[in-house]
Amino acid sequence: xxxxxxxxxxxxxxxxxxxxxxxxxxxxxxxxxxxxxxxxxxxxxxxxxxxxxxxxxxxxxxxxxxxxxxxxxxxxxxxxxxxxxxxxxxxxxxxxxxxxxxxxxxxxxxxxxxxxxxxxxxxxxxxxxxxxxxxxxxxxxxxxxxxxxxxxxxxxxxxxxxxxxxxxxxxxxxxxxxxxxxxxxxxxxxxxxxxxxxxxxxxxxxxxxxxxxxxxxxxxxxxxxxxxxxxxxxxxxxxxxxxxxxxxxxxxxxxxxxxxxxxxxxxxxxxxxxxxxxxxxxxxxxxxxxxxxxxxxxxxxxxxxxxxxxxxxxxxxxxxxxxxxxxxxxxxxxxxxxxxxxxxxxxxxxxxxxxxxxxxxxxxxxxxxxxxxxxx
Amino acid sequence: xxxxxxxxxxxxxxxxxxxxxxxxxxxxxxxxxxxxxxxxxxxxxxxxxxxxxxxxxxxxxxxxxxxxxxxxxxxxxxxxxxxxxxxxxxxxxxxxxxxxxxxxxxxxx
Numbered sequence: 001x002x003x004x005x006x007x008x009x010x011x012x013x014x015x016x017x018x019x020x021x022x023x024x025x026x027x028x029x030x031x032x033x034x035x036x037x038x039x040x041x042x043x044x045x046x047x048x049x050x051x052x053x054x055x056x057x058x059x060x061x062x063x064x065x066x067x068x069x070x071x072x073x074x075x076x077x078x079x080x081x082x083x084x085x086x087x088x089x090x091x092x093x094x095x096x097x098x099x100x101x102x103x104x105x106x107x108x109x110x111x112x113x114x115x116x117x118x119x120x121x122x123x124x125x126x127x128x129x130x131x132x133x134x135x136x137x138x139x140x141x142x143x144x145x146x147x148x149x150x151x152x153x154x155x156x157x158x159x160x161x162x163x164x165x166x167x168x169x170x171x172x173x174x175x176x177x178x179x180x181x182x183x184x185x186x187x188x189x190x191x192x193x194x195x196x197x198x199x200x201x202x203x204x205x206x207x208x209x210x211x212x213x214x215x216x217x218x219x220x221x222x223x224x225x226x227x228x229x230x231x232x233x234x235x236x237x238x239x240x241x242x243x244x245x246x247x248x249x250x251x252x253x254x255x256x257x258x259x260x261x262x263x264x265x266x267x268x269x270x271x272x273x274x275x276x277x278x279x280x281x282x283x284x285x286x287x288x289x290x291x292x293x294x295x296x297x298x299x300x301x302x303x304x305x306x307x308x309x310x311x312x313x314x315x316x317x318x319x320x321x322x323x324x325x326x327x328x329x330x331x332x333x334x335x336x337x338x339x340x341x342x343x344x345x346x347x348x349x350x351x352x353x354x355x356x357x358x359x360x361x362x363x364x365x366x367x368x369x370x371x372x373x374x375x376x
Numbered sequence: 377x378x379x380x381x382x383x384x385x386x387x388x389x390x391x392x393x394x395x396x397x398x399x400x401x402x403x404x405x406x407x408x409x410x411x412x413x414x415x416x417x418x419x420x421x422x423x424x425x426x427x428x429x430x431x432x433x434x435x436x437x438x439x440x441x442x443x444x445x446x447x448x449x450x451x452x453x454x455x456x457x458x459x460x461x462x463x464x465x466x467x468x469x470x471x472x473x474x475x476x477x478x479x480x481x482x483x484x485x
Contacts (some may be wrong), residue, residue: 035378036378037378037461038421038424039418039424040424040427041423045427061382081428151428152427152428153420154427155427158418159402159417159418159480159485162383162384162417162418165386166382168382168383168384168418169380169381169382169383170380170383170420171380171381172378172380173378191380192380229433232404232432253431278466280467283467283477284477284479285478287474287475287478288478291474291478297474298473298474298475299474299475300474301471301473301474302468302471302472302473302474302477303433303434303435303468303471304433304437304466304467305466306464306466307464322389347417
C-alpha cells in the first residue's frame with residue numbers, strides 16, 4: 001500500500017470527503033485517513049440535513065450562498081448519487097415576542113449580506129405550511145434555503161473521490177503530526193506512517209488533539225446532539241424547519257420519513273458526557289418540541305434515534321485556514337453543527353487554498369486559526 | 377474495535393447476476409443487486425450500506441434482513457461474515473408514536 005501522496009486529509013466526514021474530491025478534480029493525489037471504522041461517522045451523519053443560509057452567522061453566509069448557487073443544484077448529477085436536494089425554503093419559527101426578536105436580528109444581519117430573507121406573520125407561515133400550530137406567531141422565511149440527505153451526500157463525495165483515485169483508509173486513527181525541516185511531512189497513526197507535502201486536518205473535535213503535536217490549538221468543545229427519524233409518512237411539506245430557540249430542526253425527506261434533530265439543554269452536564277450515547281430523555285424532549293409546532297405528527301412513529309457530537313468553536317464559526325507556523329498544514333474544523341450545508345462551498349475553497357493559495361469567497365480571513373483572543 | 381480498512385483494495389469488478397432483482401430489505405425494498413453494487417462503490421461496511429441505501433433502516437430496523445445483507449456483503453468482499461461488524465441497534469426497540477415517546481413521565485409509562 002502506498003503511504004505517500006501530495007495531500008493527506010485527516011478526517012473522513014463530509015468536509016474531508018468533499019475536500020478530497022475537489023483536490024482530486026484538480027489532479028492532486030490524496031490519501032484520506034478516518035479514525036473510526038466508517039466514512040461520515042461524526043457530525044456528517046448526525047444532523048438535520050439543512051442546506052440553509054438564513055439563521056447563520058454573517059461570516060458564514062458568503063460561502064454557503066456560493067455553494068447553494070453553484071454546487072448544490074447539480075450535486076446529485078456530479079456525484080452520481082441522489083443527495084435528495086430540495087430547495088423549497090427554510091422557515092425559522094417563533095412562538096413568543098422574544099423569539100421574534102431573535103429572528104428579526106438574524107434576518108437583518110443576513111439581509112445586510114445580500115440574502116433574500118423576510119419576516120412573515122403567523123398566517124403567512126400557515127399559508128406556506130398549513131400543518132403548523134396556531135402557537136406559531138411568526139417566522140423568518142428564506143425561499144432559497146432547503147435540505148438534503150447528509151448520509152448520501154457524504155458517501156456520495158466519498159464514492160466520487162474514490163472513483164477519481166483518492167485512497168480512503170478507515171480505522172486509521174491519527175496520533176500525531178511530524179515536521180521535517182520545519183515543514184509538515186508525516187502523519188503518524190496507530191499502525192502506519194503516511195507522508196504528504198500538504199496535510200489537512202478535518203477531524204472535528206479530534207482535530208484539537210492532532211494539531212497539539214505541532215503546537216497548534218483551536219478553542220472548541222464537544223456538544224452532544226440527538227437525531228430521530230419517523231416511519232415514512234404521506235407527503236406533508238417540503239420546507240426545512242428550525243425554531244428561534246433551536247428546540248428542534250429538520251424536514252420531511254423525499255422518502256417520506258421525518259428527520260429531526262435537537263437537544264435537551266442538559267447535555268453539557270450529563271454524567272457520562274464524552275460518550276456518544278443517546279440519553280433516555282433526549283428523544284422524548286425532541287418529540288414534545290415537534291408536537292407543539294406540528295400537532296398532526298403526534299401519531300407518527302419514531303423508528304430510530306441516535307446521538308453524536310459536534311465540534312463547537314469558541315465563536316461558533318469554523319476554522320478554515322493555512323497554519324503559518326507549520327508550512328503545508330491546513331485546518332478545516334470547528335464547524336459548530338453548521339457544517340453540512342456549507343460543506344460543498346467549503347470543500348471548493350479548501351481545495352483552492354491547498355493548491356493555488358487563494359479562495360473563491362473573499363472573506364476567508366474570518367476563518368483564520370489565529371483569530372481567537374482573550375477578552376482582556 | 378477499529379480495524380484498518382483500505383477502501384481501494386481490489387475486490388474485483390461488479391458482475392451482474394440473475395437474482396439481482398430479489399428484494400432483500402422488505403421494509404425499504406432494496407434489492408440484492410443494489411446492495412452488491414453499493415459494495416463495489418465503496419460501501420465496505422454494513423453501517424455505510426444502511427446510510428447509503430436505507431436497507432435495514434425501515435420499520436423492522438433490519439431485524440428481518442440483516443443476516444442476509446451481511447452474507448451478501450461478505451461474499452462480495454470475499455471475507456467471512458464474522459469479520460463484518462453489525463450495525464448499531466438503536467432505541468426505541470419498537471416503532472413508537474411521538475405522543476407516547478414524548479410523554480415519558482405521564483400515564484403512558
